[in-house]
Amino acid sequence: MKKVIVIGSGIAALSAIHALDVETEIICITKDKLKKHNSFLAQGGICFSKYEHDEGQSHIEDTFLAGNELGDRKVIQSIIQHSHDMIQQMMDDGMEFDKNPQNHALDFAMEGAHSKARILHAGGDQTGARITQYLLKNLPTNKITFYENSEVIDLLCDDSNQVFGVIALDDAHNQITIEAHDVILATGGYSNLFPTHSGASNSMSSGHMIGYHHHLPLQHMEMIQFHPTLLGTNSHTFGLVSEAVRGHGGILVNELNQPFMDDIHPLGSLAPRDITSRALFTQQQLGHQCFINIEEIDNFPNRFPTIYKNVIQHFPHFYKKHRIPVTPGAHYTMGGIKSNIDGSTDLQHFYVIGEASSTNFHGANRLASNSLLEALVMGNLCGKSINQSSVRPLQTVDYKPLCIPKIKTNDLNKLSQSTFHILGIERNGHCMSQYLKDIRNCIKNATYTEDWTKEDWQRYVRIKTLEIVCLSALSREESRGVHYRTDFPNSQSHLQNTDIEIKMEDKFNAKQVTSTRETETILP
Secondary structure, three states: OOEEEEEOOOHHHHHHHHHOOOOOEEEEEOOOOOOOOHHHHOOOOEEOOHHHOOOOHHHHHHHHHHOOOOOOHHHHHHHHHHHHHHHHHHHHOOOOOOEOOOOOOEOOEOOOOOOOOOEEOOOOOOHHHHHHHHHHHOOOOOOEEEEOOOEEEEEEEOOOOEEEEEEEEOOOOOEEEEEOOEEEEOOOOOHHHOOOEOOOOOOOOOHHHHHHHOOOOEEOOOOEEEEEEEEEOOOOEEEEOOOHHHHOOOEEEEOOOOEOOOOOOOOHHHOOHHHHHHHHHHHHHOOOOEEEEOOOOOOHHHHOHHHHHHHHHHOHHHHOOOEEEEEEEEEEEOOEEEOOOOOEOOOEOEEEOHHHEEOOOOOOOOOOOOHHHHHHHHHHHHHHHHHOOOOOOOOOOOOOOOOEEEOOHHHHHHHHOOHHHHHOOOEOHHHHHHHHHHHHHHHHOOEEEOOOOHHHHHHHHHHHHHHHHHHHHHHOOOOEOOEOEOOEOOOOHHHOOEEEEEOOOOOOOEEEEEOOOOOOOOOO
């Protein structure tokens, strides 16, 4: 019998579990509770372009352009076209998306940087939760063991780069060894590296660090998307305000009720997220508070029930004036472990899917509502790929404990206070160079040990991720998508096909890798 470990419990992980053969024994390990993940919080919808009668071409082009032409059209085409039949099958099997009350047809919504209304929602602003519940309800096997509040810290890997399981810390902080024929990593991104973020958890996802320790390249780690509309101010936030609010007529304004997006981009308040976030950041630098004017949105409480409850709880006085206070915050990371669209990597029997991966689907900026689509498709393709592999004998692997630096809490807190200023919406080479020196000095001066706790591991992952992101951002000497440098404010055409990769080697450095991309339209 085949045994598979799935690390994570979001939509990518659950989609993979759905695709695995029912005879497969599955161990699902998640560092928080089963439903405490970003997928469950996802207010936005999922793209569904099957009925646009162009084989997804318009959706492909929107994805490529929103990604500032860094993505790979071949990858984009494959993932989008796989999504058509997959989402249709989900609906045929009982997944319900919102319908138009007039004609009971699917209620397609518009969101930023889309050329057409192609976004499906469920429960208004509860799409992620509804899809999660659908997948959990319809798990195809009883042979699943769940480990909650447990964190995977390493892989069992032999000298021939074959993975045979994981090392994890359970909910009692005990180190446990679990063997398996295949390991799927679906741990999500690292946006909670920043103090202001939209994530479900404040603890860092460590999936990318596990891949790094096993010499897998980390790609595009500089590409961190800041959602323009977290509920709140730049000092206090209370969750997300979905882009669908602007898709239904919400307008970005300042406290003087002045719309400020129309002069910045033809799509106004529905401009791509990187442009919109920088516009809000500029308004804040000028001393303004930003809002979404919702006067033109009919029946807001029923259309956006989760957002409505959150706004009423924290800002009832603004809601009475049809205003929702918003601020940018870290939301989604395009960087991760380099993998193929089925999750396969250079390590045999080790797969990386969803936000933890980097396939060049999103490029330099994720198109709205493409994340749930990617998670479903990659999980499905990953499970099917594992099904096709033969069952090999499991073997015992000699495990050498990790030796990591014990970072002091105060030292990390000092560095973390500057994260948004140095690596946020606007970046500068001089500031990042000094910041990188400070990070390296902190790591260099720490004591290295094999005797460490979960808290030590989290601090190490956080500071090492800061180092990797900073070096990646320094290495891309241009502005592209979410990566905006004040000292290199323009995109460079010769870097359009260049990926920044960081790999664990004797010397810590970044490589510029020129990748072959499809540069022309690839559909007939």
